Amino acid sequence: MAWLRGWLAVATTIVLLILLDRQTAFGIARLSWLCVPALVASATAGWAVWQLPVSLDFALTELLVRGTFFVALAAILTMAFGWLVLRQQDEWQQVTSLAKMTWRRVF
Numbered sequence: 001m002a003w004l005r006g007w008l009a010v011a012t013t014i015v016l017l018i019l020l021d022r023q024t025a026f027g028i029a030r031l032s033w034l035c036v037p038a039l040v041a042s043a044t045a046g047w048a049v050w051q052l053p054v055s056l057d058f059a060l061t062e063l064l065v066r067g068t069f070f071v072a073l074a075a076i077l078t079m080a081f082g083w084l085v086l087r088q089q090d091e092w093q094q095v096t097s098l099a100k101m102t103w104r105r106v107f
Contacts, residue, residue, distance in 0.1 A: 037085050041077035045070050 021028050049070045056062040086092040 034086065034089070034091055037081035038078050041081050042074050044077055045074035048073055 017028055017031070020026055020031070049066050052066060052069060054062055054065055056065065082092065082095075
């Protein structure tokens, strides 16, 4: 049942991507390009976590340390790579505008 549910999610995602491609001028190639910074950042953070010399007595503690390190590093690297690669794109301007509005409301 879990496999069926997983494949159903994959099929739904593929159908939604095809609809996005046909209904808008956005396109799958553009979506792929916009995902590059997150992909590179996640791969780099994963490699860094793998290299981290942490050997704690409790598996849960090690998971929490490695997981926190991964999430923090991936977020920082995604923002950095996004700024380097996508700062001239309209989508980047929209994301930064939304982040500034949210920042002002929170603080």
